[in-house]
Amino acid sequence: MKMRENARVPGFWGTIKNKEELAARLQLDNDTKNKELLKKGYQCLGNDFFEKINGLFGLVIKDRDKYVLVRDRFGARSLYYAVLPDGQVLFAESIGDILKTGQVKKAFREDLLGLYLSFSYLPGNETFFKGIYKVMPGYIYEIENGRVKKSRYFTPHMRPDENLTFAEHANRLQAVLEEVLADSCGIERADPEAEGSRLSKLTDNIGQGGEKRTASLLSSGVDSSLMGLKLKVSDTYTADYENENFSEAALAESMSRTIGAVHHRCVIGPESYLACVGETMAELEQPTGDASAEVLYLMGQMIARDYDSCFSGEGIDELFYGYYYGDVIEMPEGRSLKDIECIGTTQLMSEDEKREILLTPGGRDKMELCEEAYALTAGMKPICQMAMLDLLLWFEGNILRNVDRIGRGHGLTMVTPYLDNRLLEVALSIPAQYSVDQKLTKRAFRQADSAWLDKDVAMRAKKGFPVPIRLWIRRPDFEAEIKRAFASETAGRFFRSEKLLAIYEAYLKDENDSWHWRQIWNIYCFIIWYEGAFLN
Numbered sequence: 001m002k003m004r005e006n007a008r009v010p011g012f013w014g015t016i017k018n019k020e021e022l023a024a025r026l027q028l029d030n031d032t033k034n035k036e037l038l039k040k041g042y043q044c045l046g047n048d049f050f051e052k053i054n055g056l057f058g059l060v061i062k063d064r065d066k067y068v069l070v071r072d073r074f075g076a077r078s079l080y081y082a083v084l085p086d087g088q089v090l091f092a093e094s095i096g097d098i099l100k101t102g103q104v105k106k107a108f109r110e111d112l113l114g115l116y117l118s119f120s121y122l123p124g125n126e127t128f129f130k131g132i133y134k135v136m137p138g139y140i141y142e143i144e145n146g147r148v149k150k151s152r153y154f155t156p157h158m159r160p161d162e163n164l165t166f167a168e169h170a171n172r173l174q175a176v177l178e179e180v181l182a183d184s185c186g187i188e189r190a191d192p193e194a195e196g197s198r199l200s201k202l203t204d205n206i207g208q209g210g211e212k213r214t215a216s217l218l219s220s221g222v223d224s225s226l227m228g229l230k231l232k233v234s235d236t237y238t239a240d241y242e243n244e245n246f247s248e249a250a251l252a253e254s255m256s257r258t259i260g261a262v263h264h265r266c267v268i269g270p271e272s273y274l275a276c277v278g279e280t281m282a283e284l285e286q287p288t289g290d291a292s293a294e295v296l297y298l299m300g301q302m303i304a305r306d307y308d309s310c311f312s313g314e315g316i317d318e319l320f321y322g323y324y325y326g327d328v329i330e331m332p333e334g335r336s337l338k339d340i341e342c343i344g345t346t347q348l349m350s351e352d353e354k355r356e357i358l359l360t361p362g363g364r365d366k367m368e369l370c371e372e373a374y375a376l377t378a379g380m381k382p383i384c385q386m387a388m389l390d391l392l393l394w395f396e397g398n399i400l401r402n403v404d405r406i407g408r409g410h411g412l413t414m415v416t417p418y419l420d421n422r423l424l425e426v427a428l429s430i431p432a433q434y435s436v437d438q439k440l441t442k443r444a445f446r447q448a449d450s451a452w453l454d455k456d457v458a459m460r461a462k463k464g465f466p467v468p469i470r471l472w473i474r475r476p477d478f479e480a481e482i483k484r485a486f487a488s489e490t491a492g493r494f495f496r497s498e499k500l501l502a503i504y505e506a507y508l509k510d511e512n513d514s515w516h517w518r519q520i521w522n523i524y525c526f527i528i529w530y531e532g533a534f535l536n
Helices: 019-025 034-052 095-099 110-119 166-183 222-231 249-259 270-275 277-284 292-303 351-357 366-376 382-409 421-427 443-449 476-486 489-494 497-509 517-535
Strands: 008-016 055-063 066-071 080-083 089-092 139-144 147-152 215-217 235-240 262-267 309-311 413-415
Touching: 008 034, 019 034, 034 055, 034 066, 066 089, 080 095, 080 139, 089 095, 110 351, 110 366, 110 382, 110 517, 166 222, 166 421, 166 443, 215 222, 222 249, 222 309, 222 443, 235 249, 235 292, 249 262, 262 292, 270 277, 270 292, 270 476, 277 292, 277 382, 277 517, 292 382, 351 497, 366 382, 382 413, 476 489, 476 497, 476 517, 489 497, 489 517, 497 517
Parallel strands: 215 235, 215 309, 235 262, 309 413
Antiparallel strands: 008 055, 055 066, 066 139, 080 089, 139 147
16 A cells, blocks of 8 residues: 555546546545546555446556556557666557657567558557557556566456346346436546647537537447437438448438438548548558548548537447358357457458568467457357457457547547446347347347337448448559559568559459458558658
8 A cells, every 4th residue: 555655647548437436435526636536546446446447548657666557448548658778668648649759769560560461450569660569458557667567457258148038138238228328418528637638628519509519420320320319419420422332321311310410421532532541541650451441530520620529339339249240150169260260350361362462471470469359258159259359359459549549630539438338248248149140230239229219220231331442442543543552662661562563453354353452452551651650
């Protein structure tokens, strides 16, 4: 206890949802500042305090010579650190803020490039910047005398309750959803106490009648539809494309009318999309081949003209089996995805394919990043293994990072109501067969939502935030730019340029090829990111 009495909180970014509960437990006033509450909690309970926080945050505590770095269970808020040769610790919510100190030399980690090509993003706690690391969600990083000790304060154990029926699980989930969304009606803001935050203190959007106005991203899916309805948002925003096969705008507009909100179509054309790739990669700080990142960037830009905060529905797909795992469902019990070296939904290039294009193949073993997910699902069905891979790797490493970083870049707080400890606990207790089958995803969640949404909305098949990038990269303007990148000096540093160009040419000639666009776009995004991060 003696050491903890000297603790202070030099860094905190995010929100605490159960502040009143924690304040009562610690015998503090409800209006106690967040940093004071966190300091008191750590002084009284030490590391045991962190698992009691229901919130989305990055937190740094200084306990004499020891730094304690913690992120929330999901990884919704970023936190990076660097340990200097003299043992000094640097920390920030962005990689750029650490680099700006001038104490860490900007150097590229080429040994991680293979991982990026495998996953289509960079998972885990390492970054492409030598000496800069990421605190992983649900973990405590204790740094003292230059040494880093890492331990979990929360472990996402799947404990399916087979004693409850499907209807009972759905009813329980319905009750928790009601509670969580009711708590979210008071829109969350960036914490004005947050040290180092690039967001200014936010002001309310007030309508002519004096009511508070709120905004939400809205697709045609059940997640954002329920969120918009229950939170009674004022304005909804949907990505729209000329190609109707990719647009969700018509269905979203219909839902928006049901909500009673003003609907806005964010019309995204190939020209504006291609033009913002560099800006998107720069804001993300790490490259991604996720084609929805640029869409989110352009939508955020539009929303930020009128709002400083916006609701977004991330989390339900990852918690309640929202992706089509058809081949995985059919795998026989007793077979592990580890046997086929599965790394999750986004696995992109095989080891042979990487050796074909990389000048220096090898580097980190992709399966090392998956060890924890497989350990946590040992003996479980392959579908459970896939869900855990996506939850621990893809969700934090790509989806939540995109939302957090792009929102910050536009001065927009992206509020994610579904990222709540209560929902996570329920999700981990629902048997996989109650969540997904060959016909429908998120079964229990959809059943719970049917209390509020029409059946055609609650049971509507997932469209998946589609982007026409596989068609756009066949356009002359995309072709010219991608070929420039593939023949560039940057490409020549890491890749066999002639192989990249050959893959692209083959794709252009084969109109039935619906796969290789992912590899082409992933490599292109890396090149654009590298040019911006290390050459400009």
